[in-house]
Amino acid sequence: MKLWPPIAATVFALCVWQAVVTLTGVQKFILPSPTLVAETWWLNRWLIAEHTLITLNEILIGLVIGISLGVVTALTLASSKTARTLLAPMLVFTQALPVFALAPILTLWLGYGIWSKAAMAVLITYFPVTSAFFDGLMRTPSGYLDLAKTMQASPRRVLWYIRVPAALPNLGAGVRLAAVYAPIGAVIGEWVGSSKGLGYLMLLANGRAKTDLMFAAMLTLGVLSVLLYVLMAKLTRRLGDRET
Amino acid sequence: MTQAPGITLKGQASIEGRQLFAPLTLSLDAGRWTCLLGGSGVGKTTVLRLMADLPTGADFDGEILATDKTPVAERIAYMAQDDLLLPWATVEKNIALGARLRGQKMDAVRVERLLDRCGLHAHRGKKPSELSGGQRQRVALARTLMEDKPIILLDEPFSALDEKTRAAMQDLAADLLTNRTVLVVTHDPGEAARLGHAIYVMTAAGLTSVAPPASSVPRPVDAPDTITCRSDLLRLLMETTT
Numbered sequence: 001m002k003l004w005p006p007i008a009a010t011v012f013a014l015c016v017w018q019a020v021v022t023l024t025g026v027q028k029f030i031l032p033s034p035t036l037v038a039e040t041w042w043l044n045r046w047l048i049a050e051h052t053l054i055t056l057n058e059i060l061i062g063l064v065i066g067i068s069l070g071v072v073t074a075l076t077l078a079s080s081k082t083a084r085t086l087l088a089p090m091l092v093f094t095q096a097l098p099v100f101a102l103a104p105i106l107t108l109w110l111g112y113g114i115w116s117k118a119a120m121a122v123l124i125t126y127f128p129v130t131s132a133f134f135d136g137l138m139r140t141p142s143g144y145l146d147l148a149k150t151m152q153a154s155p156r157r158v159l160w161y162i163r164v165p166a167a168l169p170n171l172g173a174g175v176r177l178a179a180v181y182a183p184i185g186a187v188i189g190e191w192v193g194s195s196k197g198l199g200y201l202m203l204l205a206n207g208r209a210k211t212d213l214m215f216a217a218m219l220t221l222g223v224l225s226v227l228l229y230v231l232m233a234k235l236t237r238r239l240g241d242r243e244t
Numbered sequence: 245m246t247q248a249p250g251i252t253l254k255g256q257a258s259i260e261g262r263q264l265f266a267p268l269t270l271s272l273d274a275g276r277w278t279c280l281l282g283g284s285g286v287g288k289t290t291v292l293r294l295m296a297d298l299p300t301g302a303d304f305d306g307e308i309l310a311t312d313k314t315p316v317a318e319r320i321a322y323m324a325q326d327d328l329l330l331p332w333a334t335v336e337k338n339i340a341l342g343a344r345l346r347g348q349k350m351d352a353v354r355v356e357r358l359l360d361r362c363g364l365h366a367h368r369g370k371k372p373s374e375l376s377g378g379q380r381q382r383v384a385l386a387r388t389l390m391e392d393k394p395i396i397l398l399d400e401p402f403s404a405l406d407e408k409t410r411a412a413m414q415d416l417a418a419d420l421l422t423n424r425t426v427l428v429v430t431h432d433p434g435e436a437a438r439l440g441h442a443i444y445v446m447t448a449a450g451l452t453s454v455a456p457p458a459s460s461v462p463r464p465v466d467a468p469d470t471i472t473c474r475s476d477l478l479r480l481l482m483e484t485t486t
């Protein structure tokens with residue numbers, strides 16, 4: 001991918017933003033200019049860095065646990081019909097519940113620390129990973145399965161040597177989605193109750209009409225999410241042509 | 245490999261109550277090539293899949309018996325029309341897939357020999373996407389042979405190839421599959437004329453046997469009796485499918 005088009009687009013968007021602020025003379029606690037946000041970001045860089053680390057930590061814990069649980073669930077569902085009939089409806093039902101509504105309960109159960117936020121990230125990443133990977137596992141091209149049958153393969157080996165590798169691109173897609181959702185989960189967790197993290201910082205800044213700091217924290221979160229996505233995309237691109 | 249048995253499929257098949265093929269008897273002679281021709285949709289693939297005990301859309305009413313009275317399905321190697329190479333595995337691993345799926349140790353010597361015979365030595369470490377159509381077919385053939393089964397079912401195995409490569413693949417297969425009971429489904433009368441010890445044309449009404457040339461298999465593409473047989477088959481196919 002060429003780098004300059006997105007950079008050019010970003011620069012253009014920043015220019016429009018700056019122009020709007022300058023031309024309309026809107027108050028800075030309503031909409032701060034990008035230059036002011038940049039300045040605030042620089043002045044508060046250590047503060048922001050400290051909160052970013054906390055949030056990043058929550059996100060990574062959430063991702064690791066969420067992806068692992070998702071992979072295990074998908075494998076279980078794919079290899080057992082009983083598990084499918086018992087668990088699949090429940091899984092879909094839990095997805096119909098708004099995850100956000102669970103945030104206060106998680107805080108109640110797991111406390112104000114990073115665990116309630118990591119748990120939010122787990123909840124929000126678990127389903128996309130499970131569903132993408134499971135889908136891939138159930139859509140193995142039937143020709144491969146026929147071939148395996150004529151070779152007297154055991155179901156376990158078919159799963160490991162054919163269905164899993166054939167589903168890895170789907171798992172990759174699920175993991176990339178998870179990378180986008182996890183930061184949202186962590187920040188929701190922080191909004192409900194915390195004393196640290198980018199979500200906390202955003203609420204704090206907002207409450208004191210420090211809109212420039214709010215924007216600085218929000219943009220940091222955005223950049224963090226994009227970096228995480230790019231990293232996951234890089235890691236999962238290999239999944240497609242993995243050797244077994 | 246154990247001694248190749250003869251096989252007889254006897255019965256009829258229907259799909260959702262509609263008859264697919266009338267009662268027929270298809271006998272494969274032990275250690276010989278049988279070629280099955282027929283119009284699209286008459287049920288040739290269905291016959292193959294029934295023999296391999298794979299799911300088909302049809303209800304089969306009948307039986308499939310081997311001359312030695314032992315079960316057929318586990319002694320079959322099946323090569324579908326699609327080469328079904330695993331895109332993530334190398335040529336070598338694709339060829340040795342069967343052993344891996346059964347948790348057996350792969351027979352390295354045999355792999356070497358097949359790589360040699362199929363002219364795949366230079367490509368052993370490549371992924372299927374790096375191969376030409378003919379090379380992919382050779383890998384699929386090598387994988388089928390690696391199974392070392394006495395009964396081989398080939399569903400339009402060489403249909404995706406150009407004439408020259410196809411002829412070369414037919415020679416190779418005929419050579420490597422000597423003494424096995426082989427059933428080849430094909431759309432190509434020329435292929436049947438070259439390879440068949442027995443040739444059948446399938447229609448909804450049943451099977452028509454066509455006498456193959458007397459010469460030994462694989463017959464030269466340009467031998468007069470091969471050409472005559474090819475034209476006879478072609479005429480029969482045109483009559484039956486219109």
Ligand SMILES: Nc1ncnc2c1ncn2[C@@H]1O[C@H](COP(=O)(O)OP(=O)(O)OP(=O)(O)O)[C@@H](O)[C@H]1O
Nearest residue numbers: 259264283284285286287288289290291300301302
């Ligand atoms: N899974 C299935 N469910 C329902 N009908 C099927 C299924 N598979 C095949 N059929 C039908 O059975 C008939 C025979 O199919 P089959 O694949 O055996 O034909 P074929 O002789 O191999 O044709 P071709 O030469 O085109 O490969 C076709 O009419 C097809 O529509």
Ligand SMILES: [Mg+2]
Nearest residue numbers: 288289290399
């Ligand atoms: Mg067919």
